[in-house]
Amino acid sequence: MNCDKHPEREGVASCIICGRILCEECRLKLAGKNYCQSCADKLFQERSGEPVKGKGMGLGAKILIALLIILCVLALVSYLIYTVYLAPYYGSAENVMRILMNDPERIIRFLSANI
Numbered sequence: 250m251n252c253d254k255h256p257e258r259e260g261v262a263s264c265i266i267c268g269r270i271l272c273e274e275c276r277l278k279l280a281g282k283n284y285c286q287s288c289a290d291k292l293f294q295e296r297s298g299e300p301v302k303g304k305g306m307g308l309g310a311k312i313l314i315a316l317l318i319i320l321c322v323l324a325l326v327s328y329l330i331y332t333v334y335l336a337p338y339y340g341s342a343e344n345v346m347r348i349l350m351n352d353p354e355r356i357i358r359f360l361s362a363n364i
């Protein structure tokens with residue numbers, strides 16, 4: 250079998266992806282495996298595409314961090330509301346939680362009247 254690109258040259262290997270016969274010049278050896286030029290190019294394009302996926306993960310992490318910050322802010326705000334408005338009237342946090350579970354409207358009415 251002769252090289253796919255150079256019919257006058259003897260093939261020394263075949264591409265592991267497309268099976269094209271390759272001469273010494275056409276053969277690209279990557280990590281001990283033989284590739285033709287176009288398959289090697291595709292492989293590198295796929296690899297260079299990986300950092301884009303990495304950026305996608307980075308975005309997910311950013312959204313997660315943003316959510317955590319929002320949760321922290323919400324926790325802080327509800328803590329402030331509790332200590333400033335609810336604690337003086339309803340006492341312990343347990344008491345406030347019990348009222349919230351049984352009659353959340355009471356808290357909402359109380360807060361809308363006081364804030």
Ligand SMILES: [Zn+2]
Nearest residue numbers: 264267285288
């Ligand atoms: Zn190939």
Ligand SMILES: [Zn+2]
Nearest residue numbers: 252255272275
């Ligand atoms: Zn060749």
